[in-house]
Amino acid sequence: ASGKVIDLINDEEYAPLRNENMTGAFVGKVREEYENILSDICDKCCDTVLFASDQANRITEEILKKYDVAPDFPWEQSRFQSYGTFRHSDSRKWFALIMNIKWDALLKNKNSDTTDVINLKINPENSGKLTENPGIYPGYHMNHRNWVSVVLNDTLSDDAVMKLVDTSFSLT
Numbered sequence: 001a002s003g004k005v006i007d008l009i010n011d012e013e014y015a016p017l018r019n020e021n022m023t024g025a026f027v028g029k030v031r032e033e034y035e036n037i038l039s040d041i042c043d044k045c046c047d048t049v050l051f052a053s054d055q056a057n058r059i060t061e062e063i064l065k066k067y068d069v070a071p072d073f074p075w076e077q078s079r080f081q082s083y084g085t086f087r088h089s090d091s092r093k094w095f096a097l098i099m100n101i102k103w104d105a106l107l108k109n110k111n112s113d114t115t116d117v118i119n120l121k122i123n124p125e126n127s128g129k130l131t132e133n134p135g136i137y138p139g140y141h142m143n144h145r146n147w148v149s150v151v152l153n154d155t156l157s158d159d160a161v162m163k164l165v166d167t168s169f170s171l172t
Contacts, residue, residue: 005034050084052100055152055161056116060084062162063096067169071098088172095172096120096165098152099140106137106149116152118161120168136164 005014016022017030049057050071063086064070071084086096097119103111117140122130124145130136131148135155139147150161 003034003038005030051082051098051116051152052114053116053152055154055158056098056118058158059118059152059161059165060098062158063165066162088169093172095168101140105140106151117149118152118165119147119149120164121146121171122148122164122167123171130164 005017006012007014014030016027017034050060051057060071067086069086069089071086073081073084075081075083080099083097083099085094086098087094098116099119100114100116103109103113103115106115106117117137119139119142127138127145127148131138133156135151135153137149137151138144140149142149148164150156150164152161
């Protein structure tokens with residue numbers, strides 16, 4: 001998104017706003033008020049969400065309610081900055097990881113569209129059976145016998161995802 005501040009005297013964009021080398025009381029006040037207006041619009045119109053998909057945000061709320069665990073984002077300074085880990089409060093061992101990845105990572109189909117997934121630990125003897133279900137894949141970037149990736153696009157209900165979260169929580 002972008003915006004413009006128009007100088008009403010000449011009906012043109014007020015260029016000093018974008019030129020960081022321009023200083024002074026007036027341009028400083030214009031910048032301050034412009035940022036205040038944008039912040040006000042954001043506060044009134046935008047909701048803060050942690051993840052791209054509605055289901056990922058609902059599951060996050062369910063995990064918070066049930067386990068009193070909010071995600072942390074340990075890879076702030078990298079391209080994985082939006083990946084959220086859910087950790088046991090005592091051991092700090094993680095039991096879930098929500099990521100936004102390309103479909104190609106799951107399907108090997110050259111599809112560059114992205115989707116939210118949650119990686120969850122499973123009983124290894126259930127691996128083959130679980131991945132036969134739509135929306136459940138071998139764990140992306142994890143041991144495929146011990147982890148699954150569940151697509152968070154409402155293929156599985158929130159209840160079904162939370163049952164897998166519960167299993168992962170107890171196994172970790």
